[in-house]
Amino acid sequence: MSMPNDDELREMVYGTDEPGREVEARGSGVVDLSEARRARGLDQAVGLVQPEGGALDGEVIDPAPADAGVVEVPAPRVIEMRDGDRPRQVIPDWLRSRSELVTTCRHYAARAGHTLGFHAVRLPLYGLRLAARSPIGAGRLVAVAWRWVADSESVEVRRALLATASTPDVYLRLVKDRRALVRRRGAVVVGGAGAAGLGGAVVLSSAPDVVQAGALGLVVVALGLMGRRADGRITDNSAVSAQVPMLDQGLIREALAVLGVGSLSSVGKDPAAIRFVTPIVRDGAGYRADLDLPPGATAGQVAEKRSELASGLRRPLGCVWPEGDPDAHEGRLVLYVGDKPLSQSKPVPFPLAKKGTANVFEPIPIGVDQRGRKVEVTLIFNSGIIAAIPRMGKTFTLRLLLIAAALDPRVELHVHDLRGGADLAPLAKVAHYYRSGDDPTDMAALLADLKALHAEMLRRQKVIRTQLAGDPRCPEGKVTDEIASDKSLGMHPILIAYDETQIMFEDEDKGRVFRKLVEDIVRRGPVTGIMVWLATQRPDATSIPSAISSNAGLRFALKVMTHHVNDMVLGSGMHKAGFSATTFAIKDKGIAWLAGEGEDPVIVRNHYIDAPEADTIATRARAARQATGRLTGMAAGEEPADTDQSTILDHLLAVWPGDEPKVWCDDLADALAASKPALYEGWTALNVSAALKPHGIRPGQLNRRIDGKQTNKAAIVRAHVVAELTGDDETQED
Structure with a gap:
C-alpha cells in the first residue's frame, strides 16, 4: 500500500469537495477556506479587517453565507456643498490665532510633560x-x-x-x-x-x-x-481615574434629553433628533460642539437650563457655556466645555499693566472669553452701561475701563463715585474731576460738573460747525484721532463715569436736571468725543432712564437675578436668544456678557487689577500726561468750578428783556451771544430751541406788527423758563 501524499493527508484532516477548494466542517455548515482567505485579504486591503498575525487556518469563523466568495467594496462617498451650507474653515481658529495656538499647545505639552515626569520619577x-x-x-x-x-x-x-x-x-x-x-x-x-x-x-x-x-x-x-500578570501593570497611571466622563456625542445627547425642554425630550428615544454640525473639536482651553436641536427647541431654552446641562455632562457649572448662533437659526446650539471653570482659570494679566499706552479710537483689551481669546472694546463714540448684583465686579469693571482710558493721555476723565467708596480713588491722580460721596455738597458738585460738560459739548458742536467745516481731518462732522491730538482745538476725548447712578437720577431736588443733561450728552455727545459710562445694580427706568439706556451702545451684564434685568442690560430678547447673565454663579466674579462691540454678545472674563496695581498704572498714566502737558483739572491741583451751576436757563433770564412774557428766539439768541460770546456766538433761533429741548421747553409762535406788517416767529415763554428752574411742574403752554 502506497504512502499518502500531501493532498491525501490534507483530505484526511480537512476534507475536500473539489480540487483546489479547501473546506472545513463547522457544525451544520461548510466553510470555504480558500474563499474566506481571499475575502479576508481583500478586506485587509481596503482596511475593513486588520490582520492579527498567523495563518487563517485554524481560525474559528462563522458559517459563510451563500455569496461568501463575493466581496463588494463600497464606492467612496463624495460630499458636495449644497445651497445654504456654510463652508467649514480651511484653517481652524486655534491655528490662526496666536493666543489660541499657544493655549492649545500648552494644554497638550502640560499633559505630556506631566506624564513623562511622573514615569521618569518612578x-x-x-x-x-x-x-x-x-x-x-x-x-x-x-x-x-x-x-x-x-x-x-x-x-x-x-x-x-x-x-x-x-x-x-x-x-x-x-x-x-x-x-x-x-x-x-x-x-x-x-x-x-x-x-x-x-x-x-x-x-x-x-x-x-x-x-x-x-x-x-x-x-x-x-x-x-x-x-507580568495578565491583569497586572508594571507602570502606574499618571492621573487618577477620570472624575468626569469623556465628552462625546452620546454624553451630550443624554445631557440634553434630561433637560425637560420641549422637543428635547424625544432625544432619548430618537438620538438622531440632534444633529452634530461639526465634530467635537479642541478649541482653546476646552472643547466645542456645534449642533442642531430638534424642531421647536431653541438655544435660549438650553442656556436657561445651564446648571442642569452641567449636571448631565458631569462638569462644574463654570465649565459649561451654551450659547446660540443667530447667524444660523434659533435651534443652532454652540456648546463650549472648558477644562476647568472659567472663574478658577488663571487670570490673564492686563496687557498694559507694565508698559504701553492706549488709544480710545482703537480697540482696547479688557479681558478674555471662555476660550482664552482676547476681548476688546472701542470706547470712542460709545456710551456704556454696567450692571450686576452687589459684589460681582461692577465697580472693578468700571475701574478697568477708566484705567485703560487713562493710558491715553488725551482723555479727560470725570469720575463720580456716588457709592462713596475708595475703589475708584486711584483715578484721582489723573482725573480732571474726581469726587466720591453722595451728600448735598457732592450732589451740588456733580451738577456743576455736569453743566460744565454740557456747555463744553455745545462749544464742541460749534467748533465742528464752524472751524472744522470743510476740514479734511473732519470728513464726517465728528471728532477724529487727528483732531483729538490737536491741542489748539480743545477737542480731546472726554470720558464721564458715574457709579451707582440710581443715587443721582432718583435725587428729589436735582434728579430731573441730571436726567435731562445726561440724556442730551448721551444723545449728542459721542460725535464731539464725549463718552458716558453708567454703573448700577438694576438699570430700570429710575436707575437709568430709558431715554439714556436706549442710547448706550456698549453693555456689560455681570450676574443678574432675573431675565427682565438681563434684557434691560443687554437688550430686548437677549435672554431668549441664549445670552443670559442669570446663569452666572456667585463664584463667577468679573465674568460678564459684553454686548455692542461685535455682532453678537460675547462672554468676557475681565482682566483683574487690584487697588495697588491700579494705583501703579495711574501713576504711570499721570507721568505720561505730565510729559505731554495734558494733566489738567483737579489732578493738576486746579480748583473745580463748583460755584458756577448756571445753565442756559439762568443765562436766558439774565438777558431777558424786562418783564416781557414771551420773546422771539431770534432776539434771545442775539442777547445770549452778546452776553456770553464764548458760549453762544453765532447762535440762531434754531440753536436756542435745540438747547431748551432737553429741559422740556418747546417754543411757540408769537405774532407782532412791525412796520405795519404781521410777523410770526418762534418764541419762548418766560414762565416756562422760571418753572423749569424752580422745579415747578405746572403745565407748559405754547
Missing part, C-alpha cells in the same frame, strides 16, 4: 517590578520554546490521525514526520540559545560597563514583560 520602581517578574518570564519563555519544539498545538490532530490510521505505514509515516519536525525545531532552539549565550559572554567579557548594564537591563525588561 523608573527605579518599574525596574524593581520587572526584575521581580523576570524569573517568571524566563520560565514562560522556556515553556513556550518547549511547546513549540514539541509541536504541542497539534497534539489533538496527531492523536486523531494515529487513531484512524488505516495501515501501519501511515502510522509510521506520521510518527516519522513528527520526529523530523521536532528535531528541526530543537536544532533551531538550541542554536538560538547558543548564539544568545555566546553573545552574552562576549558582552560580559569585553564590552564597556555601560553596554553591559544596558544589555542586562534589556534582558530584564523583556523577561519582566513576559512574566
